[in-house]
């Protein structure tokens with residue numbers, strides 16, 4: 430079984446480390462680095478580290494494709510990204526001791542013709558039984574119903590579909606006649622979909638159960654330091670793992686933690702794991718990534734050791 434990721438709006442993530450972010454003030458950066466990113470790219474990178482065969486589909490601006498090409502050369506990721514004129518967006522990530530602040534840009538506009546080339550390439554490569562991860566925002570020019578349409582087409586081909594999106598594209602995919610098998614909103618994205626605040630885990634669980642009742646087979650809601658809720662036909666569990674001592678970074682960037690969790694969900698699907706073991710592995714992927722710079726996992730043994738420490742329960 431192969432996993433394919435789709436990233437229509439990739440990004441080069443520029444992470445600037447600060448002592449303390451104070452709006453309106455002049456700051457001296459402690460450090461800066463760039464890495465290839467965007468939701469499906471991050472998922473593919475973590476899956477490649479785990480040893481899962483993966484192809485990356487989507488769009489890349491020719492002017493600054495080098496960091497992506499270096500990533501695809503360094504890891505076993507099949508490069509199925511379509512090159513277009515222009516530069517891929519650069520997203521800013523401001524990290525201080527307490528928090529990560531994301532400034533995400535719009536991205537390169539896409540034409541109908543280029544979009545069709547990308548989507549035809551994906552549907553041609555995805556074989557029955559494969560898994561496709563549709564992830565991230567849609568670039569300007571892309572119709573908001575893009576994911577909804579693609580989910581129906583891929584499911585008809587016998588592909589297992591995970592959608593990690595937000596806002597209108599997510600709402601359209603969740604009101605379409607054919608739903609994705611799996612979704613992984615974070616708490617804010619689920620609240621936006623539900624149209625109400627979800628102040629506690631009971632409210633989050635009720636919203637996740639409602640989506641499962643509509644027909645999404647696996648609903649995973651990530652809640653940052655409060656762990657994540659996993660709802661399937663086998664029940665619902667909460668999974669949480671304390672942050673391990675931070676590695677050489679000394680400061681945790683939460684950028685890509687959700688993407689690492691999505692990679693863990695894909696790895697668990699490939700391995701045929703049940704509810705509790707899936708919750709363990711996906712949480713271990715997410716927390717393992719927190720100590721790494723960029724969308725990378727540490728060696729397999731460390732991730733598996735973290736998985737054993739995940740606390741699984743019916744509620745936090």
Ligand SMILES: Nc1ncnc2c1ncn2[C@@H]1O[C@H](COP(=O)(O)OP(=O)(O)O)[C@@H](O)[C@H]1O
Pocket residue numbers: 614615616650651652653654655656657670671672683684685686687688690712715716
């Ligand atoms: N500060 C943290 N402490 C422990 N685990 C965390 C922390 N931040 C994120 N995680 C882990 O990463 C997962 C995904 O993070 P989250 O911030 O919810 O996703 P997203 O990046 O999609 O918003 C969480 O469910 C949790 O397992």
Ligand SMILES: O=P(O)(O)OC[C@H]1O[C@](O)(COP(=O)(O)O)[C@@H](O)[C@@H]1O
Pocket residue numbers: 438440441442466467468469471520533564565566567683684685686687688689
């Ligand atoms: O596709 P979007 O929603 O614009 O987000 C893109 C950004 O999200 C990331 O994929 C990180 O996502 P998560 O922190 O949710 O895992 C960054 O690499 C990228 O800059």
